[in-house]
Amino acid sequence: MKSKLYTEDHEAFREMVREFIAREVTPHQERWEQERLMDRQLWTAAGKQGLLGIAVPAEFGGGGESDFRYRAVVMEELADVGAASVSLSLSLQDDIALPYLLDLATGEQKRRWLPGVCSGEIVTAIAMTEPGAGSDLQGIRATAVKDGDDYLVSGAKTFITNGIHSDLVIVLARTDPAAGAKGMSLFVIERGMPGFTRGRKLNKVGLHAQDTAELFFDEVRVPAANLLGTPGRGFVHLMERLPRERMAIAVVAQAAAEAALRWTLAYCAERTAFGKPIADLQSTRFTLAELATETEVTRAYLDRVIGDFNDGTLSAVDAAKAKWWATELQNRVVNRCVQLHGGYGYMLEYPIARAFVDARIQTIYGGTTEIMKEIIGRDLTSNG
Incomplete structure (x- = not known):
């Protein structure tokens, strides 16, 4: 049954997505599955094609289109060639991490991060799950201790999608251990910050080409300018x-x-x-x-x-x-x-x-x- 959800504009977009997949995805799928990692260049290719940051305003380099149907088209076309690993990685960027930046980032933060997210030069991840806290996020133990104008973030996260390729990781940590769910905040930790390291690229049952990893934070000094949203409202x-x-x-x-x-x-x-x-x-x-x-x-x-x-x-x-x-x-x-x-x-x-x-x-x-x-x-x- 053909869905009545889409317009001619969506179908024209679909043709472009199909051409991109035939050129940039299908020829490499087997190798990515065997190597257990997609090429980093896929991100910049997707950005050049306009497949990243679809909902980001044009002033920040995005497509300026909040209609989710365009993202659905991308998902359907990747599914049609069995590229689930690619679909998850792109979805993590556009459907999971990006809304935090669009909704919560300050003007300065948006200017700093969004253009790279849209071009594919910045790969995003979001780090919530910990070895002892999955569905129950109120059980997280990662902490962020105020130190002058900065925060020192410590803890471990696991099952992090895009964990190997990520340049920018949104991390949930406790800023007030006594406040329960009201004592958590979000921080943006960037590649290269001292104390931020990556552990194993996890060996999963499926989604072999998609990088899932452990992340470790050992008193990572995060400037207040990288606090995302309202302190204490991370949860x-x-x-x-x-x-x-x-x-x-x-x-x-x-x-x-x-x-x-x-x-x-x-x-x-x-x-x-x-x-x-x-x-x-x-x-x-x-x-x-x-x-x-x-x-x-x-x-x-x-x-x-x-x-x-x-x-x-x-x-x-x-x-x-x-x-x-x-x-x-x-x-x-x-x-x-x-x-x-x-x-x-x-x-x-x-x-x-x-x-x-x-x-x-x-x-x-x-x-x-x-x-x-x-x-x-x-x-x-x-x-x-």
């Missing part, structure tokens, strides 16, 4: 921006599910068993019917969610619904598509096999399925 700043992050993950999941179904339909039409295409087997047709129905119904909901986001009315609860449902759908669809591929579905030369291992993390990061259901359940049963 609130995070909560305010999670709906967009979760919506983005849901859109990636939907795009991946649709791509998996397209690949499988083509495979079932070509592959024969018992003297005829396996698409002619009733069990296959029933499975395909179920997957098509589930993906199309989910697409309708996500189209609405994207519209709500563009209108400024997307709620945290609706974003949570989209996130858990679409990511669980992605895993369910991909798993069943692997089954329809038979033994070939387990071979990495087929995109469905890579999609299988890449999909598993989707129900975990950005808030687990269980956390999403807790958000929704609390809303349903609250007395307010």
